[in-house]
Every structure is written in C-alpha cells, then in structure tokens.
Amino acid sequence: MATTPTQIILDTPAIDFRLPATDGRTYTLDDIAGEKGTVIVFICNHCPYVKAVIDRLVADARVLMREGVGFATICSNDAATYAEDSFSNMKQFAQAHEFPFPYLHDETQSVARAYGAVCTPDFFGYDRDRKLKYRGRLDEGRTTPPPAGTRRELVEALRAIAITGVAPPGQTPSVGCSIKWKATQG
Template identity: 45%
Template sequence: MVLLYSTEPQLNSALIPFNLKGVDGKNYSEKDFENARALVIIFMCNHCPYVKAVIKRFVDFQAKYIDKGVRLVGINSNDAEAYPEDSFENMINFYNEWKMNFPYLVDETQEVAKAYDAQCTPDIYLYDSKGLLKYRGRFDDNWQDETKVKVRDLENAVELVLQGKDVDFKQMPSMGCSIKFKSL
C-alpha cells in the first residue's frame, strides 16, 4: 500500500465529462447530475483500507444530503487485472455489502482518473450547480476513527456551496492508497 495525497486543486475549473458504466448496469455521464445543487465525485476502490474506513461515512453523507440536491458518485479506476479485488464483479459485491446509495462506476480505461488528475483513493472533488470545482480534499480530519472527527471538511464545503458561497477555508488534501494505474 502506497500512501499518496491529492494534488493542489484547480478551483473553479469545469467539471470534466465522463461516461462510465455503473454497477447497476446503467451508463452515467455528468449530464445525469446536471440538476444537482452540488456534485461530489469520489475516486475510490474496494480494497483500500482508507476507503473501507470511510465508506459508511460516504453512505451516511449521501443519505443526509440527497434531499438538499447533493449527489455523490464513486468511480473505481484501479487496474482490475493487477488488483482482482477491484474487479467489476467485486465492485457489485462491495456496493451491496455497504448498501451504497450512490452510483459506483468503473473507469476501465483509466482515462477519467487521468483527466481529473486523481491520485489516491479516496480522492474527493466537489462541484457546484454550475459545474465548477469548489473543493478538492479530505472527507474529514480523522479517517481512522469517526468518533474522533473534529473537522468535517467536505460537509463544511458542501454547506458553503449550497449557500452560493466560496469555500473559504484551507483545503487539506485527501490521503489514501495510490490509484493502481496500468503499466504501459
């Protein structure tokens, strides 16, 4: 397991188009979320301990914010040949095991992860209703123990975006396992 941090965000950059298959068999693109008041894209996978530690928090977060027009999308870009735990079949199992309430998509070609410059799992991007990047960083300040969380970074950012305000606090990078890119 290689620990990586997300890179410096290019705030106010436009949402990058994608068209990926979900574990439910449907294809999803950014257009499916154009009515969202905020869109959270999470690059994630099945096997990373950092993701496993926070996946329930993602599910709880979506349940809390769905009625406010906030949508989450999970994208798995890992090389499933080298990491079979991240295969599409295992994505379906992971989705069901965690009772995920947001689309979980496979980026088999890894083109979407590269376009976003995604580095780690989880790597979190928050876009406003205009499709502009407002936040890229960690979910909260304690990935290991939810009971010790003092700062809920993503929640604070979403609340500001829903109020039409800029995220005015220091954005701390996500940290997690490296995205497992295919060898050339």
C-alpha cells in the same frame, strides 16, 4: 503507501464522462449532477483508507443527496493487478455498503486521468455550475475512526458552496492509496 493530491486548481470545470455502474446502468455527468452541486469521489474496494471511511462516506452522501447535491463514486484501479477492484467485486462492495449513489467503473482510467485523481479516496466537490470548489477530505479520519466531534468537512464544504458558491478556505487534501495505474505499453 499513502498518497495526497498535490494540485488543486479551483474553478476547473467538471469533465464529462460515460461510465457503466454497478447497478447495470450507464451514467454521464449530467445524470449524476445535482441542482446545488456535485461530488465525485475516486475510490476502490481494497484500499484500507477507503474501507475505513466508506460507511461515513455513504452516510454523508445520503445527507448531501437529500439537500440537492449529486453524488457518484468511480473506481479506476487496474483490476488485472488488483482483482479485488474488479467490476464484479465493485458490485458486491456497493451492495455490502448500501450505496445510494452510482458506483462507476473507469476501466480505461481515462476519467481518473482527466480529473487528475491520484488517490483513493480522492474527493472533487463542484458547485451548481460544475466548477471545482472543493478538493479536500471527508473528515480527519484516516485508517482509524476520527475523534469524537470531528467536523464533517465534505458536508460542511458542500453546504457552504450550495449557499454561497464560494470555496471554503483551508481545504485539507485527502490521503489514501495511490490509484493503481495500468502499465503503459511503449
């Protein structure tokens, strides 16, 4: 079932984290933050929305990273329930799609909760001061490719934020599968 973020509070500061990545390193927000801004995207391996956008996401990340925007993806799904989202499968997914950015594992789900992430993919775009300026989508594609000539909304937004520091108006929230939360013990 498709889920869309409901709460967008611009200028919220990015939350620091320390998470292991598929490349064998551990990263903090400082490690991935870019000089002109930062994008953090919550994704997973099994979601049809992620699978449909992943190659465009990687291509757009390469563009933004060349322009001084830091980029990372985070998987927070419960791998006990969704084995395809296990850390070992994350490594394979990152290699298969040639991720040029860290793919981080949020096993405790604390980072997803701190950010208010609700779906995969869920995009958070920050300015150089690490204030939230974009909580939109990659583009208008969903589980099928977008129409020819579709705007590259994430790229356009982060370019504008890097130049002006201003959030673009009319941000369209991402749509995706809900994050697969662990059962709470009560």
